[in-house]
Amino acid sequence: MTKEVMGLGHRRKRVEDARFLRGKGNYIDDFKLPGMLHLDIVRSPYAHAKIKSINGEKAMEIPGVLAVIDGKLLQQYNVHNMPTLMSDVQNVLPIDTVKYQYQEVAAVLATDRYIAADGVAAVEVDYEPLPVMVDPKKALHPGAMKVREDKESNHIWHWEWGNREATDADIRAAEVVVKEDIYIPRIHVSSIETCGCVAKWDSVDGHLTLWMTTQAPHAIRTVVALITSHLGLSEEKIRVISPDIGGGFGGKVPAYPGYVIAVAASIVTGAPVKWIEDRTENLAADSFGRDYHITAELAGKRDGTLTSLRIKTIADHGYTDAAANPSKFPAGLFHICTGSYDLKNAFVEVDGVYTNKPPGGIAYRCSFRVTEAVHTIERMADLYAHDIGMDPAEFRMKNFIKPEQFPYKSALGWEYDSGDYHSALRLAMDMISYEELRKEQKEKRARGEFMGIGISSFTEIVGAGPSKHFDILGLKMFDSCEIRIHPTGKAIARFGTKSQGQGHETTYAQIIAEELGIPADHIKVEEGDTDTAPYGLGTYASRSTPTAGAAAAIASRKVREKARKIAAHLLEAAEEDLVWEQGKFFVKGSPNQVKTIQEIAFAAYTNHPQGMEAGLEAVNYYDPPNLTYPFGSYIAVVDIDRGTGEVKVRRFVAVDDCGVRINPMIVEGQIHGGLTMGFAPALMEEIQYDENGNIFGSTFMDYLLPTAVETPNWELGETVTPSPHHPIGAKGVGESATVGAPAAIANAVVDALWHLGVRHIDIPIKPSKVWELLNAHGAAEYK
Amino acid sequence: MSTHTIHITVNGALHTVEVDSRLLLVHFLRENLNLTGTHIGCDTTSCGACTVQVNGVPLKSCTMFAVQADGAEVKTVEGLAQNGKLHPLQEGFYEKHGLQCGFCTPGMLMTSAALLESNPNPTEEEIRWGISGNLCRCTGYVNIVKAVQYAAEKMQQEKGGGHD
Numbered sequence: 001m002t003k004e005v006m007g008l009g010h011r012r013k014r015v016e017d018a019r020f021l022r023g024k025g026n027y028i029d030d031f032k033l034p035g036m037l038h039l040d041i042v043r044s045p046y047a048h049a050k051i052k053s054i055n056g057e058k059a060m061e062i063p064g065v066l067a068v069i070d071g072k073l074l075q076q077y078n079v080h081n082m083p084t085l086m087s088d089v090q091n092v093l094p095i096d097t098v099k100y101q102y103q104e105v106a107a108v109l110a111t112d113r114y115i116a117a118d119g120v121a122a123v124e125v126d127y128e129p130l131p132v133m134v135d136p137k138k139a140l141h142p143g144a145m146k147v148r149e150d151k152e153s154n155h156i157w158h159w160e161w162g163n164r165e166a167t168d169a170d171i172r173a174a175e176v177v178v179k180e181d182i183y184i185p186r187i188h189v190s191s192i193e194t195c196g197c198v199a200k201w202d203s204v205d206g207h208l209t210l211w212m213t214t215q216a217p218h219a220i221r222t223v224v225a226l227i228t229s230h231l232g233l234s235e236e237k238i239r240v241i242s243p244d245i246g247g248g249f250g251g252k253v254p255a256y257p258g259y260v261i262a263v264a265a266s267i268v269t270g271a272p273v274k275w276i277e278d279r280t281e282n283l284a285a286d287s288f289g290r291d292y293h294i295t296a297e298l299a300g301k302r303d304g305t306l307t308s309l310r311i312k313t314i315a316d317h318g319y320t321d322a323a324a325n326p327s328k329f330p331a332g333l334f335h336i337c338t339g340s341y342d343l344k345n346a347f348v349e350v351d352g353v354y355t356n357k358p359p360g361g362i363a364y365r366c367s368f369r370v371t372e373a374v375h376t377i378e379r380m381a382d383l384y385a386h387d388i389g390m391d392p393a394e395f396r397m398k399n400f401i402k403p404e405q406f407p408y409k410s411a412l413g414w415e416y417d418s419g420d421y422h423s424a425l426r427l428a429m430d431m432i433s434y435e436e437l438r439k440e441q442k443e444k445r446a447r448g449e450f451m452g453i454g455i456s457s458f459t460e461i462v463g464a465g466p467s468k469h470f471d472i473l474g475l476k477m478f479d480s481c482e483i484r485i486h487p488t489g490k491a492i493a494r495f496g497t498k499s500q501g502q503g504h505e506t507t508y509a510q511i512i513a514e515e516l517g518i519p520a521d522h523i524k525v526e527e528g529d530t531d532t533a534p535y536g537l538g539t540y541a542s543r544s545t546p547t548a549g550a551a552a553a554i555a556s557r558k559v560r561e562k563a564r565k566i567a568a569h570l571l572e573a574a575e576e577d578l579v580w581e582q583g584k585f586f587v588k589g590s591p592n593q594v595k596t597i598q599e600i601a602f603a604a605y606t607n608h609p610q611g612m613e614a615g616l617e618a619v620n621y622y623d624p625p626n627l628t629y630p631f632g633s634y635i636a637v638v639d640i641d642r643g644t645g646e647v648k649v650r651r652f653v654a655v656d657d658c659g660v661r662i663n664p665m666i667v668e669g670q671i672h673g674g675l676t677m678g679f680a681p682a683l684m685e686e687i688q689y690d691e692n693g694n695i696f697g698s699t700f701m702d703y704l705l706p707t708a709v710e711t712p713n714w715e716l717g718e719t720v721t722p723s724p725h726h727p728i729g730a731k732g733v734g735e736s737a738t739v740g741a742p743a744a745i746a747n748a749v750v751d752a753l754w755h756l757g758v759r760h761i762d763i764p765i766k767p768s769k770v771w772e773l774l775n776a777h778g779a780a781e782y783k
Numbered sequence: 784m785s786t787h788t789i790h791i792t793v794n795g796a797l798h799t800v801e802v803d804s805r806l807l808l809v810h811f812l813r814e815n816l817n818l819t820g821t822h823i824g825c826d827t828t829s830c831g832a833c834t835v836q837v838n839g840v841p842l843k844s845c846t847m848f849a850v851q852a853d854g855a856e857v858k859t860v861e862g863l864a865q866n867g868k869l870h871p872l873q874e875g876f877y878e879k880h881g882l883q884c885g886f887c888t889p890g891m892l893m894t895s896a897a898l899l900e901s902n903p904n905p906t907e908e909e910i911r912w913g914i915s916g917n918l919c920r921c922t923g924y925v926n927i928v929k930a931v932q933y934a935a936e937k938m939q940q941e942k943g944g945g946h947d
Contacts, residue, residue, distance in 0.1 A: 013880075014882075017876070017877045017882060021873040021885075021888065021892070022861065022863075022864060022873070023818070023861045025820075025858065025885050027886065028814075029813075032814075032817070061922040071900075093926075114805065115801050171867055191886075192822075192884070192887050192919070192920050193822070245884060245919060246822070247883075247886060247918070279826050279830075280826070500884055501883035501885070501921045503883065540880060562943015659884075669880045669883060670920075672926065673883060673920070673921045674923075676920075676922075676924070699827045699829055700830055701829055707911075707915040707916075708910070708919075708924040708927065709912060711923060748840050
């Protein structure tokens with residue numbers, strides 16, 4: 001497509017930027033409605049306690065405080081509990097027991113946010129502290145204190161996948177078995193915008209409008225309708241609007257209690273109600289990511305040929321399973337854990353456990369537990385290679401699924417759509433001069449310096465997903481696009497997804513531009529308003545391009561088919577004699593007999609064939625035939641300071657293959673950001689709890705996000721292996737880098753310390769951990 | 784609740800207003816003046832989404848009372864473009880894809896603008912340190928650094944152009 005049209009492959013500048021650069025974005029806290037009230041939340045200082053009483057009298061004495069809402073009040077309307085996306089139960093406000101520190105206890109409604117905060121401080125809650133369960137392994141002991149009175153034990157579910165017997169037999173008979181315990185800690189997405197909403201109940205017509213920070217507005221509308229149907233609020237009376245979102249990364253998929261309380265407060269008072277979290281509420285109470293305690297065994301031959309993988313995992317879900325996974329998969333897509341390797345057998349089992357911690361877990365910029373899977377297999381592969389004394393790159397090349405094996409059925413049943421893993425790794429090695437780095441490392445090691453090289457050759461699984469297997473609360477995971485072509489040949493397109501920074505307004509238009517030849521600048525893209533957009537499951541799990549992006553292409557092609565009929569009418573030719581080329585139909589053999597898409601659009605409203613419907617529009621609900629499998633190879637080079645234990649990422653090369661790239665500029669931006677959110681948990685981010693369930697990491701002063709100073713200067717490379725089943729061959733890219741990067745960094749650090757006898761370090765690899773290891777092996781330098 | 788009358792110039796316009804003593808500058812800008820380009824991200828002076836310039840100095844407006852800005856000249860992102868023409872930094876962020884969700888962008892712009900005022904030709908390292916009080920979760924900073932470099936070059940050219 002020409003530069004004027006800006007179809008696929010153009011580095012089109014972003015449409016969204018015009019408002020964001022001028023401070024004219026419309027984020028949730030920017031909404032201000034007449035008579036709007038403010039909601040603030042009283043939260044528990046204890047991780048587990050009986051609520052003996054809640055006294056709001058002093059709060060109510062403050063001028064401007066209008067109500068103190070507690071669980072018992074909500075119980076009168078039967079909205080004190082809500083279902084989680086995994087069909088567990090979460091308190092909106094508890095009746096008598098709190099189960100994690102910072103859990104919502106009561107809410108204060110006031111005329112202004114400062115007064116609401118005064119009210120929160122004045123609410124008196126009498127607690128009786130109870131014993132606290134923070135360790136998910138202890139929680140599984142027989143007779144362990146129960147976190148949930150309504151459950152038989154702390155064990156939520158057991159899930160297993162693969163061939164247990166064959167895998168066990170392989171491992172028993174294997175020449176080499178590498179075993180390691182890997183903990184992937186609890187982390188938080190920490191979008192710079194926290195969560196919030198404005199709920200507006202119109203008591204005259206009984207309509208609810210809910211502006212909220214959600215990645216999935218349509219699903220939220222249906223959930224609200226289901227949980228409030230007994231109050232007479234039916235789905236056509238609910239309008240959910242997701243405005244500009246200041247980062248999502250998975251944290252804005254679930255419904256949080258604050259949203260529900262704000263809706264209830266608006267219905268009761270008849271006034272609009274705003275609820276905006278502060279950062280501590282966001283970090284301490286919203287869904288977390290990860291928290292997987294993994295034991296992995298990788299088996300194979302002495303020559304480096306891998307055969308089998310066995311994984312056992314304990315998943316800490318906090319006090320309720322509020323994960324955001326497809327319903328059939330309580331451990332998400334963790335069974336992508338065979339990664340890029342051609343294994344004969346594999347078996348994976350996960351047990352979900354309750355503890356006195358916040359509920360979750362959602363993904364941290366990844367598709368349903370894919371980072372956990374990738375980190376495990378990439379750490380294990382490196383360990384195996386080191387154990388048998390083989391170069392980790394050579395080891396990977398030996399075990400990769402070969403290009404000719406695609407479509408490839410994995411040992412755990414996935415059908416990988418396409419890949420060329422050898423080329424991606426080779427390119428990364430060339431870009432970073434791998435062989436020379438190994439020489440340098442040898443020289444440095446001889447001098448007592450610690451330098452490491454780490455590889456991660458990941459395979460993702462994104463774009464959930466085919467309706468046969470994928471639903472959330474029964475809603476099939478298709479996504480949608482509706483296109484209307486205006487009489488002058490311009491267009492509006494609406495989608496069931498919702499951008500949080502990915503640039504959909506820019507890239508979706510490019511897909512339609514490519515398909516219809518209408519310049520992208522003349523295609524307006526809208527998302528996020530459930531009254532106008534077609535139904536869809538939203539944006540997370542790198543699914544927008546694989547699902548809604550595909551819908552854009554298919555809907556465009558439907559428009560084109562109708563355009564062909566109109567063109568045939570205008571040109572007085574047979575439809576089958578028309579040839580489509582870049583925005584126009586011409587009669588085969590007579591290129592002068594031509595009608596542009598603009599002329600055809602005009603005719604659709606002014607001169608359409610008799611017997612044909614007027615107008616030119618189409619909608620597509622795209623049910624993908626398969627998931628997509630983006631992949632890549634990353635190589636990190638680290639230097640370790642012997643005096644401080646600090647890990648410095650000297651270079652980081654990332655070769656990504658996400659299939660066809662719609663807008664390379666945006667793809668590269670997604671990879672930069674994803675790499676930084678991979679770097680962060682590898683070296684910095686972690687939420688920990690003490691034995692009483694007190695959180696460490698509830699502000700940005702102790703939950704450390706990378707700044708521009710620590711963040712490496714990312715070096716990117718690309719290969720392009722199109723997805724064979726996606727209409728434009730794209731695979732999705734928003735999360736690849738977050739998934740792939742941590743293992744590259746962890747592998748590099750272990751590589752630097754391997755000769756000391758260090759086999760594994762759990763992320764985040766903070767300076768203190770490294771220094772202690774150096775010290776334990778007599779290699780630390782005292783500064 | 785005690786109140787104070789303050790005189791504060793925001794983006795060139797003088798406001799004389801009675802405000803609560805405890806009103807934060809960021810809320811004064813967002814709620815009283817409806818200048819919602821300045822954002823709130825953390826409440827602990829860590830993230831910099833609320834950065835504005837007070838008498839030319841970049842400050843985090845979530846940790847400053849409005850009364851402390853009495854008599855001051857405050858500049859927000861809304862005051863960055865002049866006569867409808869984007870500031871070179873705004874242009875740089877657009878050209879170099881220096882923003883994604885846009886939430887940290889106003890703070891990044893105000894910090895970078897002050898940086899270029901005091902150091903018109905910063906090295907990459909100086910830029911990285913200069914914006915290290917502003918967190919971005921989307922971009923990985925690489926393109927923000929490029930955007931600031933773009934603006935520095937452009938501003939140098941514009942300045943140079945006047946003398947040639």
